[in-house]
Amino acid sequence: MQNTPNSNRTNIVIIGSTNAGKSSLLNSIVEQNIAIVSDIEGTTTDSVRKAMELLPFGPVLFIDTAGFNDETELGKLRIEKTINEIKKSDFAIYVIDGNNFNEIDYKKNISFLRKYSIPFLVAINKEETLNEEVKKEIKEKIKDCIFISTKNRESILNFKEILIKKLNILEEEPSLLKGLVPYGGKILLVVPIDSEAPKGRLILPQVQVIRDALDNGLNILICRDVELEKTLEENKNIDLVVTDSQVFKEVDKVLKDRYPLTSFSILFARQKGDLNKLLEGIENIKNLKENSKILIAETCTHNTSHEDIGRVKIPRLLEKKLGKKLNFVFSAGKDFPNNLEEFDLVIHCGG
Structure with missing residues (x-):
C-alpha cells in the first residue's frame, strides 16, 4: 500500500x-x-x-x-x-x-x-x-x-x-484495456531496456498495464524490442501490441500492420484525459513556427539524465521533425503556469 x-x-x-x-x-x-x-x-x-x-x-x-x-x-x-x-x-x-x-x-x-x-x-x-x-x-x-x-x-x-x-460515490478511473481487447484475448508488451529503465524492475506504467490485463482476464506476453521478431514467430493471434513511445516506429516496422499497435503513453492518455484534445494538439504541431513557445509539463518525479524523455528526447524529436528551432519551457510537479495562453503548444509528460 x-x-x-x-x-x-x-x-x-x-x-x-x-x-x-x-x-x-x-x-x-x-x-x-x-x-x-x-x-x-x-x-x-x-x-x-x-x-x-x-x-x-x-x-x-x-x-x-x-x-x-x-x-x-x-x-x-x-x-x-x-x-x-x-x-x-x-x-x-x-x-x-x-x-x-x-x-x-x-x-x-x-x-x-x-x-x-x-x-x-x-x-x-x-x-x-x-x-x-x-x-x-x-x-x-x-x-x-x-x-x-x-x-x-x-x-x-x-x-x-x-x-x-x-x-x-466518486467515479472510478476507467480501465486501461477494457473495451480494446476481448476477455481471454492476448496482448504483447514490447519493453525496451535502456539507461532510463530502472535496474531489476519495470517502470510503473508497464506494471499497471500488466495488472489491468490480469483484472480483465487477458493473456500477457512480454519481450524486449530486440526479441520482437522471434516472439511474433512463436506466437500468433495477438489482439494488441503495446510498446514504449521511444521505439514505436521500430516496432511498427516489424509488425507490418499485422496487429493493432499502441503505446503505454496513449493508453494512459485515453484513461486519464481526452484523446480528441490530444489529436487537436498533434494536428497543431505542423503549424508551429520558428521559436514557437512550447511548455513541457513534467508531472512524473525522477532525476533527469541525458536521455530524459521530457527535457531531451521530446524537444529533439520535435525540432528534427519540423526543422525549426523551438523555445521550450519546462515545469515540474503539478503546478502549471498561470499564463498558458502564452504557449503555442502544451505537452504533458508523465503523471
Missing part, C-alpha cells in the same frame, strides 16, 4: 480557516501525530501530506493546508498554495470551528469548491463545546454538515464512515 503512487490515490484536501482544527482532524483520522497542533493561529504554514489505506475504500492521500484567513503577506502566498492544492484534489473536507462560524466566509469558500467541481464534506469541529441551540443554528444554514470532536475517537470513527460513503 505504501508504494501506491500519489497519482493513483484519491487526494483529499483538508481546508478551512486558521485554528479550525484541520491538523487535529488529520491526526485523529490517521491516529498519528502527523501535523503540528497548536492554539496559535497559522501553525500550519505549508501543506502536510499523509498517505494511508482508508479501509474499505482504498489508498488515499490526505493534504492538510494553511488556513484561508491568514491576512499577512506570507499568508497570502500560503492561501495561493492552498488554492492550488484544492484544484488538484479529488475531494475536500471543509473544517469549521463551530464557535466561530462565519456564513459569509462559508459561502465564499463553498462557491470556490463548486467552481472547480470538487465534491466536499463540511465538518463542524469542537462539537464538545457547542450547545444545542448553536448546533441548530448552524444546521439550518448548512444542512449536510457533520458535527465532530477531534477529542472523541467515536466521533472520528463515525466521521470516517461518512467520508468513505461519500468517496465511494
Whole structure:
C-alpha cells in the first residue's frame, strides 16, 4: 500500500480557516501525530501530506493546508498554495470551528469548491463545546454538515464512515484495456531496456498495464524490442501490441500492420484525459513556427539524465521533425503556469 503512487490515490484536501482544527482532524483520522497542533493561529504554514489505506475504500492521500484567513503577506502566498492544492484534489473536507462560524466566509469558500467541481464534506469541529441551540443554528444554514470532536475517537470513527460513503460515490478511473481487447484475448508488451529503465524492475506504467490485463482476464506476453521478431514467430493471434513511445516506429516496422499497435503513453492518455484534445494538439504541431513557445509539463518525479524523455528526447524529436528551432519551457510537479495562453503548444509528460 505504501508504494501506491500519489497519482493513483484519491487526494483529499483538508481546508478551512486558521485554528479550525484541520491538523487535529488529520491526526485523529490517521491516529498519528502527523501535523503540528497548536492554539496559535497559522501553525500550519505549508501543506502536510499523509498517505494511508482508508479501509474499505482504498489508498488515499490526505493534504492538510494553511488556513484561508491568514491576512499577512506570507499568508497570502500560503492561501495561493492552498488554492492550488484544492484544484488538484479529488475531494475536500471543509473544517469549521463551530464557535466561530462565519456564513459569509462559508459561502465564499463553498462557491470556490463548486467552481472547480470538487465534491466536499463540511465538518463542524469542537462539537464538545457547542450547545444545542448553536448546533441548530448552524444546521439550518448548512444542512449536510457533520458535527465532530477531534477529542472523541467515536466521533472520528463515525466521521470516517461518512467520508468513505461519500468517496465511494466518486467515479472510478476507467480501465486501461477494457473495451480494446476481448476477455481471454492476448496482448504483447514490447519493453525496451535502456539507461532510463530502472535496474531489476519495470517502470510503473508497464506494471499497471500488466495488472489491468490480469483484472480483465487477458493473456500477457512480454519481450524486449530486440526479441520482437522471434516472439511474433512463436506466437500468433495477438489482439494488441503495446510498446514504449521511444521505439514505436521500430516496432511498427516489424509488425507490418499485422496487429493493432499502441503505446503505454496513449493508453494512459485515453484513461486519464481526452484523446480528441490530444489529436487537436498533434494536428497543431505542423503549424508551429520558428521559436514557437512550447511548455513541457513534467508531472512524473525522477532525476533527469541525458536521455530524459521530457527535457531531451521530446524537444529533439520535435525540432528534427519540423526543422525549426523551438523555445521550450519546462515545469515540474503539478503546478502549471498561470499564463498558458502564452504557449503555442502544451505537452504533458508523465503523471
